[in-house]
Amino acid sequence: MARSGEFSVIRNIFAPLAVRAPGALALRDDAALLPALTGREWAVTKDALVEGVHFLKNDPADLIARKSLRVNLSDLAAKGAKPEFYLLALSLPAWIDDAWIQTFASCLAADQDIFGVALIGGDTTATPGPLTLSITALGTVAEGKMIRRDGAREGDIVFVTGSVGEAGAGLALLKGEGRAVPERDVLIARYRLPEPRVVLGARLVGLAHACADVSDGLIADLGHIADASGVRMEIDAARVPVSPAVKAFWGADAIVRAATSGDDYELAFTAPQSARAGRDSAAREAGVALSEIGRVTSGSGIVLLAEGSQPIPLASWGFRHF
Amino acid sequence: MARSGEFSVIRNIFAPLAVRAPGALALRDDAALLPALTGREWAVTKDALVEGVHFLKNDPADLIARKSLRVNLSDLAAKGAKPEFYLLALSLPAWIDDAWIQTFASCLAADQDIFGVALIGGDTTATPGPLTLSITALGTVAEGKMIRRDGAREGDIVFVTGSVGEAGAGLALLKGEGRAVPERDVLIARYRLPEPRVVLGARLVGLAHACADVSDGLIADLGHIADASGVRMEIDAARVPVSPAVKAFWGADAIVRAATSGDDYELAFTAPQSARAGRDSAAREAGVALSEIGRVTSGSGIVLLAEGSQPIPLASWGFRHF
Numbered sequence: 001m002a003r004s005g006e007f008s009v010i011r012n013i014f015a016p017l018a019v020r021a022p023g024a025l026a027l028r029d030d031a032a033l034l035p036a037l038t039g040r041e042w043a044v045t046k047d048a049l050v051e052g053v054h055f056l057k058n059d060p061a062d063l064i065a066r067k068s069l070r071v072n073l074s075d076l077a078a079k080g081a082k083p084e085f086y087l088l089a090l091s092l093p094a095w096i097d098d099a100w101i102q103t104f105a106s107c108l109a110a111d112q113d114i115f116g117v118a119l120i121g122g123d124t125t126a127t128p129g130p131l132t133l134s135i136t137a138l139g140t141v142a143e144g145k146m147i148r149r150d151g152a153r154e155g156d157i158v159f160v161t162g163s164v165g166e167a168g169a170g171l172a173l174l175k176g177e178g179r180a181v182p183e184r185d186v187l188i189a190r191y192r193l194p195e196p197r198v199v200l201g202a203r204l205v206g207l208a209h210a211c212a213d214v215s216d217g218l219i220a221d222l223g224h225i226a227d228a229s230g231v232r233m234e235i236d237a238a239r240v241p242v243s244p245a246v247k248a249f250w251g252a253d254a255i256v257r258a259a260t261s262g263d264d265y266e267l268a269f270t271a272p273q274s275a276r277a278g279r280d281s282a283a284r285e286a287g288v289a290l291s292e293i294g295r296v297t298s299g300s301g302i303v304l305l306a307e308g309s310q311p312i313p314l315a316s317w318g319f320r321h322f
Numbered sequence: 323m324a325r326s327g328e329f330s331v332i333r334n335i336f337a338p339l340a341v342r343a344p345g346a347l348a349l350r351d352d353a354a355l356l357p358a359l360t361g362r363e364w365a366v367t368k369d370a371l372v373e374g375v376h377f378l379k380n381d382p383a384d385l386i387a388r389k390s391l392r393v394n395l396s397d398l399a400a401k402g403a404k405p406e407f408y409l410l411a412l413s414l415p416a417w418i419d420d421a422w423i424q425t426f427a428s429c430l431a432a433d434q435d436i437f438g439v440a441l442i443g444g445d446t447t448a449t450p451g452p453l454t455l456s457i458t459a460l461g462t463v464a465e466g467k468m469i470r471r472d473g474a475r476e477g478d479i480v481f482v483t484g485s486v487g488e489a490g491a492g493l494a495l496l497k498g499e500g501r502a503v504p505e506r507d508v509l510i511a512r513y514r515l516p517e518p519r520v521v522l523g524a525r526l527v528g529l530a531h532a533c534a535d536v537s538d539g540l541i542a543d544l545g546h547i548a549d550a551s552g553v554r555m556e557i558d559a560a561r562v563p564v565s566p567a568v569k570a571f572w573g574a575d576a577i578v579r580a581a582t583s584g585d586d587y588e589l590a591f592t593a594p595q596s597a598r599a600g601r602d603s604a605a606r607e608a609g610v611a612l613s614e615i616g617r618v619t620s621g622s623g624i625v626l627l628a629e630g631s632q633p634i635p636l637a638s639w640g641f642r643h644f
Contacts (some may be wrong), residue, residue, distance in 0.1 A: 028550050029471045030397040030534055031367040036465060042364065044442070045353040046458055048411035050449045075352040089370035089411075089456040120366070127372045129451020134411040136368055136458040143358060149351045212352055228350050 003097050006124050013098075013105045014088075017112060017119035021085060024120040032120035034085070040140040045075040051130035055192070056174060061100050062107035063192045064131070069111050070194045071215065072137035074265040077201030078213040080147040081139030085120045089134040091127035115198060145205050147269070152210035152229035156270035156296040159279075161197050161288045163241040164218045166190040168261020169249045183245035194265035201267060203282035211269035218259045219314060222268050223302040229270075232299030235259070238307050241291040259304060260314060270296050325419050328446050335420075335427045336410075339434060339441035343407060346442040354442035356407070362462040367397040373452035377514070378496060383422050384429035385514045386453070391433050392516045393537065394459035396587040399523030400535040402469040403461030407442045411456040413449035437520060467527050469591070474532035474551035478592035478618040481601075483519050483610045485563040486540045488512040490583020491571045505567035516587035523589060525604035533591035540581045541636060544590050545624040554621030555592075557581070560629050563613040581626060582636060592618050 004012070010027050018024035023033035034042060049068045051057055069086060076083045088108075092101075112118060117137070170191030172178045181187070196213070204211060210229055212221045218240065226233045242258045250257040271279055283290040294305075304312045326334070332349050340346035345355035356364060371390050373379055395405045410430075414423075434440060439459070492513030494500045503509070518535070526533060532551055534543045540562065548555045564580045572579040593601055605612040616627075626634045 025470060025472070028546070029401070031365040031401045031403065031461075031468070033468055034364040034366060036363050037358070041358050042356040043353040044356060044409065044458075044460070046409040046411055046444050046456075048413050048445045048447050048454075048456065050413050050447055050451070050454075052450045053413075053448055079351070079353045081353065087366065087368040087458060089368055091370050091372050091375075091454055122368050123370045123456070125370050125372055126375055127452065127454065128374045129372070129454070130449065132370075132372075132413055132449065132451070132454045134368075134370065134445070134456035136366075136409060138366075139353075146353070146355055148347060150347070224350070 009101060009124055013101050014119060017105060017109055021118035021120050024118065027121065034138065037140060039143055041143050043076060043079050043081040043139050043141050043146055044136065045072055046134060046136040047072050047075065048132065048134040050132050059192060061103040065104045065107040066111050066193055068133045068135050069108060070196045071265065072135045073115055073117070073198055074194060074196035074213040074215070076137055076139035077196045077198040078147070078211045078267055079141060080145065080201050080205035080211070081141040082202050083115055083117045083137060083139045083198055085118055085138045087120060087136040088122035090122070090124045091132040092124065093127055093129065093131055096131065142205060147204060147208050147211040149210055149212055149225050150228040152225050152231050152270040152296050154231055154296055154298050156209055156272055157292055158222065158233055158235060158268070158270050158294040158296065159290050160214070160218060160241065160268045160293055161200060161266040161290060163243045164214060164264045164266060165242050165246040165254065165258025165261055167263035168257065169246050171263065178249050181245055181249050187245060187249065191263055194263065196265055197267045197286070197288055200282060200286035200288045203286060204269060207275045207278045207282060208269040208271045211267055214264040214266045214268050215262055217262045218264070218268060219302055219304060220260070225270065226300065226302050230300065232297045233294055233302040234297060235294035235302065235304050237304050237312055239291060239293045241289070256304070256312060256314065331423060331446055335423050336441060339427060339431055343440040343442050346440065349443065356460065359462060361465055363465050365398060365401050365403040365461050365463050365468055366458065367394055368456060368458040369394050369397065370454065370456040372454050381514065383425040387426045387429040388433050388515055390455045390457050391430060392518045393587065394457045395437055395439070395520055396516060396518035396535040396537070398459055398461035399518045399520040400469070400533045400589055401463060402467065402523050402527035402533070403463040404524050405437055405439045405459060405461045405520055407440055407460045409442060409458040410444035412444070412446050413454040414446065415449055415451065415453055418453065464527060469526060469530050469533040471532055471534055471547050472550035474547050474553050474592040474618050476553055476618055476620050478531055478594055479614055480544065480555055480557060480590070480592050480616040480618060481612050482536070482540060482563065482590045482615055483522060483588045483612060485565045486536060486586045486588060487564050487568040487576065487580020487583055489585035490579060491568050493585065500571050503567055503571050509567060509571065513585055516585065518587055519589045519608070519610055522604060522608035522610045525608060526591060529597045529600050529604060530591040530593045533589055536586040536588045536590050537584055539584045540586070540590060541624055541626060542582070547592065548622065548624050552622065554619045555616055555624040556619060557616035557624065557626050559626050559634055561613060561615045563611070578626070578634060578636065
């Protein structure tokens with residue numbers, strides 16, 4: 001199947017994703033308009049994804065679509081912002097045909113329904129290189145209430161949602177590393193399809209002092225919070241939530257591997273002791289498990305402590321893009 | 323010179339571009355915050371640029387930086403929006419080193435000063451393919467006053483700023499097409515370095531009924547306005563502003579070539595007769611020439627008329643990306 005021209009792709013395939021957003025002007029204008037807000041403000045984030053770096057060449061269109069959108073929604077979730085809109089820049093190699101774009105768009109449509117967002121603009125170009133996407137996501141948050149990275153305070157408790165390390169194990173499996181485990185498909189799915197914690201994120205406004213999503217790795221992302229906040233963090237290795245599948249996959253290394261591999265898209269945050277009740281009910285209502293994994297102290301940096309409080313040397317503090 | 327890690331590139335090279343925007347949070351957070359507005363609203367646009375498609379592999383870093391930013395500012399200008407912020411996603415092939423990134427960033431800094439904008443976020447990744455950029459630009463416009471593509475009305479006059487066709491001739495020269503002309507460098511510079519009409523664009527609010535920037539080509543972009551507005555446009559070939567250099571370069575074909583080649587980044591707009599005084603003073607104050615090139619009638623489509631009102635057949639209505 002051939003590929004239609006740029007204008008017909010936008011009109012026929014992408015414009016239906018914009019119908020719920022009047023400010024998108026049916027994707028027929030040079031810019032989109034954001035609705036005026038009262039008492040709330042816009043948070044904006046932008047991530048790029050490249051074939052061969054953030055996903056694999058043979059990954060199906062539906063997973064590429066969803067991952068690209070979801071990693072951006074995860075950034076908004078970490079800020080307590082409610083996702084509203086996104087813009088998409090798509091640079092398409094010659095092998096991509098209309099059928100691929102149709103699948104891609106219909107999976108975006110499915111995620112739009114799940115997360116309550118709409119497409120409002122973007123760009124579609126050719127590329128002589130790998131498939132490259134960039135999404136800009138916009139969400140709203142109560143004025144002055146965005147959960148930042150620099151708000152952690154001495155005495156806060158450190159939390160993480162769900163469990164970490166499954167996505168990293170899934171990526172290792174796709175690369176042919178590690179050992180065979182029965183949960184192979186679950187681990188790979190976790191790498192390919194993040195579950196952004198948007199419901200819990202919005203509920204953490206006023207409860208969490210600082211938050212980030214776990215994209216580079218738990219220790220790396222908490223380290224960013226410690227760094228931005230001018231505090232020190234102590235994380236208890238034994239309390240880091242790691243699934244039996246990840247333990248089976250990595251063996252003795254499992255906790256360090258899980259704490260330093262990326263792509264989990266869980267939320268890591270700090271909150272005062274006093275927020276316990278609100279925090280627990282927020283997690284319960286969002287249907288997300290919460291683990292208390294450490295504490296914020298004075299000083300700087302982050303340390304992963306073995307039982308007996310010995311620091312565990314970390315060969316790698318999470319994924320670096322280059 | 324080697325390339326530093328992602329975090330050090332952001333902190334050392336890009337964070338200085340964000341110092342004037344408190345909402346950028348020093349590029350250290352997962353999202354940026356847009357300031358609250360009163361009586362104005364946000365317009366947002368996003369363009370991707372790919373090496374080998376939108377610029378050439380040997381184009382210098384400074385021109386790539388400026389072109390990427392300016393094509394987005396041009397979209398805002400066409401909407402009458404005042405540019406305020408931008409986000410940048412940069413996918414870097416291995417050959418790009420810190421020195422390249424430094425040059426790239428310092429040229430963005432220079433354009434930030436010219437256009438009054440600041441970086442507020444983005445992403446930096448590796449790519450196994452060509453250098454790929456995406457910029458999302460945000461501007462403000464008086465509430466309800468954005469100049470759209472669908473506002474052209476029967477009886478409007480059609481205008482274009484500056485002159486068209488120089489960028490197209492510059493691109494042809496870079497590809498080794500066309501004939502040698504003494505203005506070679508001027509034409510190439512016009513292709514490589516657009517001059518977004520941001521001052522005039524903001525002044526056209528309340529004066530123009532519809533506007534687009536000339537990126538696909540004068541006839542193609544005016545055709546989009548005609549299409550979105552449900553009107554017909556008649557453009558007089560003899561009144562299309564084409565420089566002597568373009569006439570010398572293309573010879574007898576010059577006007578059709580100029581009207582159907584892209585990358586001019588002039589503003590093409592329609593306005594009622596009654597707006598003449600305001601429009602002329604806006605153009606004078608912005609230091610931009612304005613040409614009256616046609617009129618809006620009832621019907622649909624766009625036609626380029628030779629003297630004697632014969633329609634000129636157009637082999638190609640401007641550049642299509644694929």
